[in-house]
Amino acid sequence: MLQAAQILSPWVGAGAPANPYRPELQDLALPLSWCDATGQPATNLTPNPNLVLLDVTAAPAIMDQLAADTRFFILSVGDLPIPPA
Amino acid sequence: MAALNRLILPCLSGPLRWLFRDEFSAAASAPLGSQLPASPGPGSWLVVDTEARLSRSGGSLACAGGKAAPIFGDPGLWAQAVTRRPGLALVARLRFSSLGYFNLGFDAEQTGSAGEAAFYFQGASIYVNCGGASVGPLAEVAAATEYLLAVALRQSGAHFYLKGGAFANWVRLWVSPTGSTAALYPALSNYNTAFTSSLARVVALPMPFQSDGALFHLRLAGSRLAGETFVHPAGFLQEFTVSASPGGLAHLSFRRQDANNRYFLLLTQAGDVQLFELSNGLETLRASGVWSFANGERMVIIVDGSAIRVFAGSTCVLSYNNLALFPTASVAEITSLSGFTLSDLIVWPRTLAGLPAAILDRAGA
Numbered sequence: 001m002l003q004a005a006q007i008l009s010p011w012v013g014a015g016a017p018a019n020p021y022r023p024e025l026q027d028l029a030l031p032l033s034w035c036d037a038t039g040q041p042a043t044n045l046t047p048n049p050n051l052v053l054l055d056v057t058a059a060p061a062i063m064d065q066l067a068a069d070t071r072f073f074i075l076s077v078g079d080l081p082i083p084p085a
Numbered sequence: 086m087a088a089l090n091r092l093i094l095p096c097l098s099g100p101l102r103w104l105f106r107d108e109f110s111a112a113a114s115a116p117l118g119s120q121l122p123a124s125p126g127p128g129s130w131l132v133v134d135t136e137a138r139l140s141r142s143g144g145s146l147a148c149a150g151g152k153a154a155p156i157f158g159d160p161g162l163w164a165q166a167v168t169r170r171p172g173l174a175l176v177a178r179l180r181f182s183s184l185g186y187f188n189l190g191f192d193a194e195q196t197g198s199a200g201e202a203a204f205y206f207q208g209a210s211i212y213v214n215c216g217g218a219s220v221g222p223l224a225e226v227a228a229a230t231e232y233l234l235a236v237a238l239r240q241s242g243a244h245f246y247l248k249g250g251a252f253a254n255w256v257r258l259w260v261s262p263t264g265s266t267a268a269l270y271p272a273l274s275n276y277n278t279a280f281t282s283s284l285a286r287v288v289a290l291p292m293p294f295q296s297d298g299a300l301f302h303l304r305l306a307g308s309r310l311a312g313e314t315f316v317h318p319a320g321f322l323q324e325f326t327v328s329a330s331p332g333g334l335a336h337l338s339f340r341r342q343d344a345n346n347r348y349f350l351l352l353t354q355a356g357d358v359q360l361f362e363l364s365n366g367l368e369t370l371r372a373s374g375v376w377s378f379a380n381g382e383r384m385v386i387i388v389d390g391s392a393i394r395v396f397a398g399s400t401c402v403l404s405y406n407n408l409a410l411f412p413t414a415s416v417a418e419i420t421s422l423s424g425f426t427l428s429d430l431i432v433w434p435r436t437l438a439g440l441p442a443a444i445l446d447r448a449g450a
Contacts, residue, residue: 015367022370035360035372039407042367083207083219084157084186084276085198 003063005056005077006037011046021045023052024071032058101448103127104173105164105271105287113141115149121162128287131195134160138275144283150183151277157188157198164271167191167287172295174237175271176448178284181228184208186276190236191243191269199272201264202236202243206278213245216264220399223258223387226250231283233449237294241265244300246437246445255437255445260322262383263399288448293441300441302432309430311422314341316415320389320435323417326428328380329354333424339388340411341418348408349420350386350395354378358395358403364410374403389435 009023021042025034037053051073056066057080066072107123107130115137121130132139138149138160152159167173177189190203190213198205198214205212205219212221224247226232232249242261248254271287293299302318309325317323317339327335333354341347345366351359360372376397385396388408395403419427437445 013370015369017368020361020368020370026370026373031375033372033374033403035403035405036407039371039409041409042362042364042369045367045369081207083205083212084155 002080006075008051008073010050102289109146115140130162145281150279155277157276158274161274163195166268172290176235180231181280183279185278187278188274192272193266215261218399255442305430308428314418317417318434322433323386325430329425335425336420338418338420340414341416342411342414372405376402
């Protein structure tokens with residue numbers, strides 16, 4: 001069972017190869033998939049307030065971990081449907 | 086040019102050979118009975134429809150939905166078996182009045198879902214079933230919109246094509262290497278959608294559909310080297326085989342304008358796949374996914390407009406919908422390989438044009 005969520009995360013980084021702009025959520029190195037839902041141009045990073053909207057897919061335990069972390073805001077979360085075979 | 090015309094003109098003007106053809110021109114009320122002759126033919130359907138959801142009128146097959154307790158294949162229709170060969174295709178027109186779960190394609194049996202080489206609609210998302218595994222999501226469809234669909238068999242696997250709605254031209258959704266069952270049943274297998282179909286045909290498509298070599302944009306066989314570049318179409322499917330040692334990584338660029346302006350993917354043996362944007366030297370991580378790395382895995386990158394999807398085997402491991410930069414750049418680069426082998430790279434055009442598109446148009450006209 002996987003869940004899909006929309007999560008707000010701060011940006012971190014400086015746009016350099018060794019320190020690229022990235023959502024802070026990435027630094028947790030958790031087993032999850034995410035993508036930037038905004039496509040905000042790199043020249044405008046970091047914004048004020050410093051938040052980026054992410055589409056995240058992960059197991060429920062990972063979502064629980066993110067929900068307990070005050071750096072991130074879960075806007076919505078739900079189970080991904082299991083299609084009939 | 087004369088030689089080219091000798092090749093092309095018969096493909097455009099010669100007769101297409103139908104192995105099965107139903108344009109649903111003969112009316113039939115529900116229940117349809119277990120055997121339904123195709124009209125005008127040749128062929129007939131085996132029909133499974135215990136709750137009388139199917140009917141045929143006004144030049145269309147209509148399905149009013151699934152069973153009260155839905156199962157795949159009831160209602161369902163299967164034509165007689167055909168024998169797999171490259172270029173043999175099922176072409177159909179389809180319009181959903183309500184979205185749900187539905188299969189259309191080639192089935193290895195006449196029951197249940199179609200798993201051998203078939204479209205698998207899951208709500209608005211299109212997946213495909215290949216050799217029993219589902220791959221996707223590959224694109225989105227809308228209700229109340231007519232689509233032309235084509236599944237064209239390969240020696241093993243199939244090509245999946247779609248036209249209609251947001252897709253003004255034929256697009257190649259997926260190229261599958263999986264599935265080699267010889268005896269295949271053209272099938273429409275419903276779970277819970279309501280739809281109409283005005284055409285279902287099985288046709289032996291002429292060249293270039295009988296040869297992968299006549300359809301791909303380029304193939305770079307064998308192990309590839311860091312620093313290699315090639316030109317990709319605006320929209321493309323790029324597939325390749327990976328193997329790596331612990332700690333290995335690959336860095337693959339596309340839409341490369343120059344060293345400081347490009348997108349690139351980072352693949353690691355540890356199981357990361359990451360999409361970076363490099364704009365005027367500013368590097369931004371735009372998407373990240375995880376995968377279970379396996380030596381010999383076939384990976385596919387699909388780039389179409391502002392969207393990218395990356396697949397490892399049949400699993401979509403990364404997607405991103407805001408590829409806004411460098412839309413006209415067309416250079417790909419194997420930027421670096423470290424403890425990572427990338428081999429047998431094939432690039433397919435996402436959009437069909439010219440002869441292949443004209444042939445599919447004729448097959449669905």
